[in-house]
């Protein structure tokens with residue numbers, strides 16, 4: 001497997017606030033890697049380091065032409081879709097493949113202004129702009145956030161087609177289900193650390209051996225994932241006793257993949 005992105009011991013801080021803490025991972029040619037994590041885990045920061053937008057400690061090497069669809073992109077309100085495509089084509093000295101215009105369903109909105117587009121149309125336009133010049137590596141930051149089921153499905157299809165054409169893709173997402181349906185490997189970020197990196201099969205296998213423990217106290221709910229229930233339970237009881245925290249309810253279960261992801265990533269279940 002050829003490595004196209006190699007991230008080695010990357011740390012990043014905003015002032016004294018450390019956002020990324022010694023992150024290392026590789027991305028292989030032609031795969032879709034999902035970066036999962038709760039809000040604030042460091043997904044966007046990791047992508048911005050890959051894109052070269054942020055200064056960091058450590059090393060990142062990238063082998064190929066990289067394109068980005070970031071989370072908060074915007075264009076001038078009155079710019080038409082056709083004008084944006086022309087502008088980006090001139091800037092990148094390349095044109096958008098006609099079949100991508102069709103696949104991204106942009107042909108019928110070429111004369112619409114940016115401000116008139118729906119969220120889904122804006123996302124598809126930004127993806128089109130990122131794809132001008134046929135990049136080898138595509139970085140997508142929550143590409144389906146805010147889209148309805150149909151929009152999400154359509155975008156997933158496009159992402160799969162791009163992978164079939166040999167594009168290597170890195171996707172940041174909150175959504176285990178999305179990542180499960182698109183990605184071959186996942187990296188789970190928690191408070192700036194990579195707490196899991198491997199294939200979906202590795203994750204399922206690892207999690208298959210795990211139990212999840214849910215503990216409710218007056219201060220809220222805590223989730224733990226463990227392979228050794230007896231030891232973890234005794235640690236939890238010890239620690240809560242030391243903190244003088246009364247346990248109101250406790251539950252031990254096998255859990256679904258998504259629930260394990262949530263406990264691992266440090267989130268709160270809905």
Ligand SMILES: Nc1ncnc2c1ncn2[C@@H]1O[C@H](COP(=O)(O)OP(=O)(O)OP(=O)(O)O)[C@@H](O)[C@H]1O
Pocket residue numbers: 014017019037038039040041042043044045046174
């Ligand atoms: N410009 C900035 N200045 C200071 N702190 C920042 C800045 N940008 C991000 N952060 C902080 O860095 C942490 C990681 O943010 P980041 O956007 O990478 O997380 P994320 O995993 O992408 O979250 P989300 O899912 O909400 O997009 C957060 O605590 C955030 O508040």
